[in-house]
Amino acid sequence: MATTLTEEILSAARGGEPQSLREVYESLAPSILAYLIGKGCDDPEALCQEVFLTLFGKLKNLTGGISGLRTFAFSVAHARMVDDVRRRERQPVLAQFDPQADARLSSSAEETVLGSGPGVAAMLDGLPARQKEVLLLRVVADLSIEEAAKIMGSTAGAVKQLQTRALRTLKDRMEREEVPDHERIA
Structure with a gap:
């Protein structure tokens, strides 16, 4: 379940407190992942992780509170999505996903976010x-x-x-x- 961000959590995350960093991740990751899935990225989970690597690296210098954090996070997600599109244009994917070969027992993130x-x-x-x-x-x-x-x-x-x-x-x-x-x- 997503955590509701507060200024206190954000302040602790800026200080590198692990639980607060986790709460920032849990609060923003579902919507960032849904955005990347909705944009048709090849590997939205990996791009989402890249977003957080960038975000956590810049966290100490971010301004604008929670709104500034969200805006920056989605700006990074948008940039990663653009990079993904450009990469695919240069090097097209040759293999198609085969749902019959998918051995997962639970719903994928895509199914959960976008429904069936x-x-x-x-x-x-x-x-x-x-x-x-x-x-x-x-x-x-x-x-x-x-x-x-x-x-x-x-x-x-x-x-x-x-x-x-x-x-x-x-x-x-x-x-x-x-x-x-x-x-x-x-």
């Missing part, structure tokens, strides 16, 4: 890249408009417009497809 069937992931797949990015940052990562705008290198007004358009597109699609209420995005 044609849920959130399928709905987001049809959106333009910038609209998808806004929804991942605003809904999945639970960032403010200002934080999302900073990460995307955009203005708060542009983020609001992108989010409105994306939500309208999803609403229209759900109405056309008559998606059952239990699968709808709130």
Whole structure:
């Protein structure tokens, strides 16, 4: 279960206190991992770990409290995602995932975060890249408009417009497809 960050926890983490560092990780990792999964990264778990290696290395110098920490963490996650896309463009992956060969007994992180069937992931797949990015940052990562705008290198007004358009597109699609209420995005 995710820990609710407080300024006290953040202060202790800046001092290198192990339990506080763990609480920072447990608080931010699920939404960072969901963001990286939603962006289609090849190995989101590894990228999430890279985000925290960077974050913990810079923790002492971060400003802006918890909001500054979240913004920085998602800025790093965004940068790692861009690096992943560039790497894949230079060196495409030749092997495809075979679900029949997956011997895990429990649900994968992807299944847990995105659910099964044609849920959130399928709905987001049809959106333009910038609209998808806004929804991942605003809904999945639970960032403010200002934080999302900073990460995307955009203005708060542009983020609001992108989010409105994306939500309208999803609403229209759900109405056309008559998606059952239990699968709808709130």
